[in-house]
Amino acid sequence: AATHNITVLPGDGIGPEITKVALKALTAAGKAEGEDFVYTEAPIGGAAIDATGDPYPASTEEVCKAADAVLLACIGGYKWDSLPNAQRPEKGLLRLRSSLNAFANLRPAVVLPQLADASTLKREVVEGVDILIVRELVGGIYFGEPRGFKEENGERVGYNTMVYRESEVERIARVAFDAAMKRGKRLCSVEKSNVLEVSQLWKDVVIRVAQDYPEVELSHMYIDNAAMQLIRNPKYFDVVVTGNIFGDILSDEASMLTGSLGMLPSASISEPGKPGIYEPVHGSAPDIAGQDKANPLAMVLSAAMMCRYGLNLPKVADRLEAAVTAALDAGYRTGDIMQPGCKQPRPSAGRHPSGSP
Amino acid sequence: AATHNITVLPGDGIGPEITKVALKALTAAGKAEGEDFVYTEAPIGGAAIDATGDPYPASTEEVCKAADAVLLACIGGYKWDSLPNAQRPEKGLLRLRSSLNAFANLRPAVVLPQLADASTLKREVVEGVDILIVRELVGGIYFGEPRGFKEENGERVGYNTMVYRESEVERIARVAFDAAMKRGKRLCSVEKSNVLEVSQLWKDVVIRVAQDYPEVELSHMYIDNAAMQLIRNPKYFDVVVTGNIFGDILSDEASMLTGSLGMLPSASISEPGKPGIYEPVHGSAPDIAGQDKANPLAMVLSAAMMCRYGLNLPKVADRLEAAVTAALDAGYRTGDIMQPGCKQPRPSAGRHPSGSP
Ligand SMILES: CC(C)[C@H](C(=O)O)[C@@H](O)C(=O)O
Ligand SMILES: CC(C)[C@H](C(=O)O)[C@@H](O)C(=O)O
Numbered sequence: 001a002a003t004h005n006i007t008v009l010p011g012d013g014i015g016p017e018i019t020k021v022a023l024k025a026l027t028a029a030g031k032a033e034g035e036d037f038v039y040t041e042a043p044i045g046g047a048a049i050d051a052t053g054d055p056y057p058a059s060t061e062e063v064c065k066a067a068d069a070v071l072l073a074c075i076g077g078y079k080w081d082s083l084p085n086a087q088r089p090e091k092g093l094l095r096l097r098s099s100l101n102a103f104a105n106l107r108p109a110v111v112l113p114q115l116a117d118a119s120t121l122k123r124e125v126v127e128g129v130d131i132l133i134v135r136e137l138v139g140g141i142y143f144g145e146p147r148g149f150k151e152e153n154g155e156r157v158g159y160n161t162m163v164y165r166e167s168e169v170e171r172i173a174r175v176a177f178d179a180a181m182k183r184g185k186r187l188c189s190v191e192k193s194n195v196l197e198v199s200q201l202w203k204d205v206v207i208r209v210a211q212d213y214p215e216v217e218l219s220h221m222y223i224d225n226a227a228m229q230l231i232r233n234p235k236y237f238d239v240v241v242t243g244n245i246f247g248d249i250l251s252d253e254a255s256m257l258t259g260s261l262g263m264l265p266s267a268s269i270s271e272p273g274k275p276g277i278y279e280p281v282h283g284s285a286p287d288i289a290g291q292d293k294a295n296p297l298a299m300v301l302s303a304a305m306m307c308r309y310g311l312n313l314p315k316v317a318d319r320l321e322a323a324v325t326a327a328l329d330a331g332y333r334t335g336d337i338m339q340p341g342c343k344q345p346r347p348s349a350g351r352h353p354s355g356s357p
Numbered sequence: 358a359a360t361h362n363i364t365v366l367p368g369d370g371i372g373p374e375i376t377k378v379a380l381k382a383l384t385a386a387g388k389a390e391g392e393d394f395v396y397t398e399a400p401i402g403g404a405a406i407d408a409t410g411d412p413y414p415a416s417t418e419e420v421c422k423a424a425d426a427v428l429l430a431c432i433g434g435y436k437w438d439s440l441p442n443a444q445r446p447e448k449g450l451l452r453l454r455s456s457l458n459a460f461a462n463l464r465p466a467v468v469l470p471q472l473a474d475a476s477t478l479k480r481e482v483v484e485g486v487d488i489l490i491v492r493e494l495v496g497g498i499y500f501g502e503p504r505g506f507k508e509e510n511g512e513r514v515g516y517n518t519m520v521y522r523e524s525e526v527e528r529i530a531r532v533a534f535d536a537a538m539k540r541g542k543r544l545c546s547v548e549k550s551n552v553l554e555v556s557q558l559w560k561d562v563v564i565r566v567a568q569d570y571p572e573v574e575l576s577h578m579y580i581d582n583a584a585m586q587l588i589r590n591p592k593y594f595d596v597v598v599t600g601n602i603f604g605d606i607l608s609d610e611a612s613m614l615t616g617s618l619g620m621l622p623s624a625s626i627s628e629p630g631k632p633g634i635y636e637p638v639h640g641s642a643p644d645i646a647g648q649d650k651a652n653p654l655a656m657v658l659s660a661a662m663m664c665r666y667g668l669n670l671p672k673v674a675d676r677l678e679a680a681v682t683a684a685l686d687a688g689y690r691t692g693d694i695m696q697p698g699c700k701q702p703r704p705s706a707g708r709h710p711s712g713s714p
Contacts, residue, residue, distance in 0.1 A: 152522065157522040159520040160518070161517070197442075198515040201514070227606045250584075253610065256588040256589055
């Protein structure tokens with residue numbers, strides 16, 4: 001038995017309410033396995049802007065860096081949408097990722113049999129889909145310099161730089177190959193090397209790293225084709241590795257295969273020994289915040305990813321995942337995944353799946 | 358009656374065979390309306406590399422610039438895949454677009470009632486979808502400078518620049534607003550302004566141009582969300598305007614709503630009075646080239662777009678589109694869109710729809 005220090009960032013919108021459910025589930029699952037969790041809450045995003053004027057205050061950075069893992073809900077909302085970019089909630093998220101060097105964003109898109117009809121894609125197309133998208137998270141065009149605005153021939157020009165160095169590609173490629181080895185041993189690297197130099201470098205390095213993983217079947221796909229194949233034949237994919245912006249696009253697209261963003265967790269891992277960030281893929285849904293309508297399952301599954309990848313507590317992870325499955329099997333559904341014949345969770349009896357981990 | 362000078366670029370793979378069908382249809386449709394087409398063929402892509410060592414030879418550029426419109430089939434193939442980027446077929450395509458300043462790429466994604474079951478998305482989701490994607494085609498990260506490779510701290514670095522200037526955004530925005538005025542009067546501008554400066558500039562300019570189009574309902578969407586909404590609720594979209602790489606990704610994704618790339622035409626238009634480029638969205642499909650299996654309809658529909666947008670011959674365009682509809686209504690299908698109960702076109706009787714424009 002050990003004590004695990006978790007920094008909890010409830011963020012904005014539905015964040016606080018789904019955090020409550022996830023922590024209840026995590027505490028219970030830990031207790032059953034003799035593991036203790038200590039939670040330190042800190043503000044980020046809009047909540048932090050309101051409290052301190054900064055979407056990622058130094059005090060939050062400090063407790064994140066000191067934690068064993070960071071559990072984040074979601075950030076943002078209409079309220080802060082008109083602020084200049086540098087002061088917006090999103091900037092807090094980007095700075096959090098960067099400050100922890102959380103370079104490998106793992107986004108599973110798994111179609112649960114209970115929800116195979118929830119997708120806009122045909123059941124036979126999505127049934128059995130199990131994709132892991134590995135997105136580079138602290139480089140590429142999100143952070144590339146130079147960036148900004150300039151004046152040229154009397155008009156404004158906006159520019160950003162998409163840049164990758166060999167070591168950045170190599171470390172994310174290794175994460176992806178390692179993940180593929182533990183799964184179906186197929187890896188698809190996605191880039192635009194027929195047009196972009198940065199993608200040619202990406203492809204070269206991935207091919208080099210592949211020599212250390214002879215068992216993994218490596219393929220290469222252009223981003224436009226990948227965006228297409230993900231809908232045409234999603235079962236083709238096992239692990240996908242790609243850069244920051246392409247991963248942003250593909251993982252959101254892939255989320256639709258599952259029918260609900262409310263089900264999808266993610267892990268953003270750093271170097272060994274450093275804390276990772278675990279967060280749902282969905283946003284802060286300000287329109288339904290505070291109404292007890294939000295689906296907490298992505299947050300519970302994010303806590304499970306934290307236990308599995310960040311804390312080496314696979315048994316606690318198993319319990320959390322089993323709790324989610326049990327709630328679904330019992331027919332409980334929030335509005336986003338409601339189907340005929342299913343039931344709304346009863347708030348009075350305690351929100352599932354926290355009741356039974 | 359007039360004579361129209363068309364530069365025809367059959368390109369590679371299935372290009373020559375679908376070109377033959379499209380020209381036969383175009384000539385017949387023109388004749389019925391008293392319009393004459395004169396075709397000048399020129400090599401591009403792999404065919405041009407084989408003939409001259411250059412994927413876009415000066416002689417091809419010359420006849421393209423001199424034409425009333427350029428009708429292109431498709432380029433590329435395994436054969437040229439290992440050449441360095443600057444000598445590959447794709448580079449010929451990019452240079453063609455740039456040399457004609459074909460800055461506005463119009464890609465309709467229309468779900469034909471006859472093919473509503475061909476998509477991997479549910480019929481009720483795609484039925485009635487009619488989206489026009491307006492993609493900026495000669496700027497952005499495809500052409501931005503600086504670009505290339507450098508050595509830094511003993512390792513290779515690859516980089517590209519995503520850049521837009523006000524005038525570039527303004528002209529593509531105007532094309533999109535004009536198109537929206539002729540359609541459903543809704544325009545969605547797609548960018549990533551919560552992260553990228555180039556996207557903030559994009560958004561600012563689109564908002565400014567919108568003042569000249571008070572009747573058009575303008576919305577803004579981040580590219581990740583757009584990639585998601587395109588599958589979640591495609592009927593939301595009327596006209597979409599976006600930059601070069603985002604448009605590349607979104608238009609390929611949107612093509613899957615229709616069930617077959619073999620059905621999708623595109624137009625790349627330049628300033629008034631300058632020739633545009635009309636081409637199918639699909640690739641050169643080297644695996645089925647020369648077997649009379651390719652679907653020629655996207656190419657026929659590209660010729661129709663040429664007549665409508667480039668030559669101001671709406672009646673010829675109507676005839677070509679009616680011919681496609683007639684062939685589908687008669688139950689003819691190539692392999693890519695084959696459905697139970699439909700028939701293969703009989704080569705002996707002449708490939709439809711060229712028989713009956
Ligand atoms: C909020 C935004 C900055 C962020 C991103 O683009 O990375 C989000 O879309 C995500 O994918 O986590
Ligand atoms: C072949 C390639 C360079 C091209 C592009 O990326 O523009 C293609 O994908 C397209 O969309 O026409």
